Amino acid sequence: MGNSVTLDAHGETLLQQYRELLPTLEQLADEASSQLRQAIREQGIYITAMEHRVKTEKSLAGKLELKGAKYKSIDDITDLVGLRVITFYTDEVDKVAAIAKRVFDIDWQESVDKRKLHQLDSFGYNSLHYICRLKTGSPRFELQMRTALQHVWSTIEHDTGYKGDVKIPDVYLRQFNRLAGMMELMDDEFSRLRTVLTDYRRQTLALVKSGKLDDVPLSRDTFRSYLELHPFDRLNKRIAAVNQAEIWPVSMMSYLPVLESFGLETVGDVQRFIDENSDDAHQLALSQLAITDLDILSSNTALQYLCLVYVLKHNGGREGLKSLYDLINGESDANGMVADMMMEQAKTLPFMRKSDNK
Numbered sequence: 610m611g612n613s614v615t616l617d618a619h620g621e622t623l624l625q626q627y628r629e630l631l632p633t634l635e636q637l638a639d640e641a642s643s644q645l646r647q648a649i650r651e652q653g654i655y656i657t658a659m660e661h662r663v664k665t666e667k668s669l670a671g672k673l674e675l676k677g678a679k680y681k682s683i684d685d686i687t688d689l690v691g692l693r694v695i696t697f698y699t700d701e702v703d704k705v706a707a708i709a710k711r712v713f714d715i716d717w718q719e720s721v722d723k724r725k726l727h728q729l730d731s732f733g734y735n736s737l738h739y740i741c742r743l744k745t746g747s748p749r750f751e752l753q754m755r756t757a758l759q760h761v762w763s764t765i766e767h768d769t770g771y772k773g774d775v776k777i778p779d780v781y782l783r784q785f786n787r788l789a790g791m792m793e794l795m796d797d798e799f800s801r802l803r804t805v806l807t808d809y810r811r812q813t814l815a816l817v818k819s820g821k822l823d824d825v826p827l828s829r830d831t832f833r834s835y836l837e838l839h840p841f842d843r844l845n846k847r848i849a850a851v852n853q854a855e856i857w858p859v860s861m862m863s864y865l866p867v868l869e870s871f872g873l874e875t876v877g878d879v880q881r882f883i884d885e886n887s888d889d890a891h892q893l894a895l896s897q898l899a900i901t902d903l904d905i906l907s908s909n910t911a912l913q914y915l916c917l918v919y920v921l922k923h924n925g926g927r928e929g930l931k932s933l934y935d936l937i938n939g940e941s942d943a944n945g946m947v948a949d950m951m952m953e954q955a956k957t958l959p960f961m962r963k964s965d966n967k
Contacts, residue, residue: 620673626683627669630748634663637747638690641713644743645692645752648708656705657757658695664688687719687740690750695760698800702737702754709752713741716749758796762789823877832865835876844887844911848894852903859907867916867936883915889922889960890914896954913937917951922960927952 616624642661649656669689673680680686694705709715719740736755742748755763766785814834816825825831841861849856873879894914916937920929927948934944955961 614667614670614674616670616673616677620670620677623673623677623680623683623686624666624670627666627689630683630689631663634690634748637743637750638663638692641690641741641743641747641750641752642692644712645694645709648712649694649705652704652708654696654701654704654708656694656696656701658693658760660693660695662691664691684748687716687749688751689748691753692750693753693755695755695757697757698803699756699796700800700804702756705754706737706739709739709741709754712744713739713752714744716740716742719749756796758792758799762792817876822880823875825876827865827869827873827875827879829862829865831876832868832879833862835879836861840880840883841908841911841915844883844890844915845906845908847887847891848898848910848914849906851895851898852901854898854904854906856910857905857907859909861909861912863937864909864912864916867933870936871916871919882919886915886918886922887911889918889958892958892960893918893921893955896958917955918960921955 638661642659646659649659669686672686683689696702696705716739721738736753736759739752739754740749741752742750810830813825813828813831816822817831817834817838822835825835845856848854868879868882871882873882890911891914894910916933917930920933923929925932927945930948930951931945934947935941938944
């Protein structure tokens with residue numbers, strides 16, 4: 610075997626059984642991994658990594674040298690095939706476990722939840738371990754489920770030799786245990802924070818749908834939910850009617866930074882922004898579009914004219930318009946020329962005269 614492992618006759622018998630079983634084990638590793646990955650994907654759970662392996666002959670020989678006598682046959686060794694799923698959050702370990710219960714047959718007597726051991730120095734070993742078989746029948750295999758932080762810590766422990774043969778001085782053990790405690794706290798807090806934020810997001814989106822817009826802070830999530838109410842449709846249709854144009858749907862999320870730059874802080878502020886500026890935005894759109902034959906307009910047309918009117922009514926002038934175009938389209942010298950044309954076209958409109966008289 611090219612190594613110094615010495616096995617007794619029973620160990621050699623088990624090793625020979627392993628060699629005969631190896632093609633089956635390799636097929637099992639691929640099939641089990643494929644089934645679990647597909648099931649996780651179908652449930653929409655995002656995992657950071659999934660690994661599978663077949664124990665090497667060298668690794669098995671070392672195991673048999675140490676404790677080969679405890680195994681009657683090769684079937685008694687449950688980790689010849691190993692799968693590992695690494696999640697971002699602790700609660701996702703339980704979700705993957707629930708999926709595994711549905712996909713595989715679990716040997717509950719051999720499975721262990723090391724997360725419940727609560728040993729001071731056990732953070733890196735806090736995986737959930739299931740011993741499984743395929744539903745169609747197969748040799749048993751091991752499935753480990755752990756978080757990314759647990760996986761990182763386990764790798765660090767292995768790399769530093771923390772669990773090696775050399776006794777670590779107490780001062781270093783104490784540092785390891787303090788860090789393990791911090792990592793475990795981080796793992797729990799990341800999951801708790803995600804739960805809190807998810808609840809907050811649900812509450813704010815419910816407020817949007819209930820119409821209590823002044824209670825909803827303006828953010829990417831709340832603005833996206835607000836757009837589902839189609840707040841710009843009425844103005845878009847008024848503008849499109851000028852040329853009987855078709856309205857082509859596009860994303861309006863790029864306008865969120867613009868609205869925030871106007872000092873709008875709640876979804877209610879956005880609604881008032883629409884109500885107060887729609888007629889003037891319609892006037893501005895007419896002054897431009899009536900002399901064209903455009904028959905397709907993007908669905909952000911109303912929002913763009915609302916923003917243009919807001920800048921003009923608040924004396925933003927040419928520089929304000931250029932800044933607006935820079936935010937929407939990206940910085941360019943051409944935006945200055947567009948701003949000049951917009952100033953020229955807008956100066957005769959009623960809302961501009963009112964703004965000048967203030």
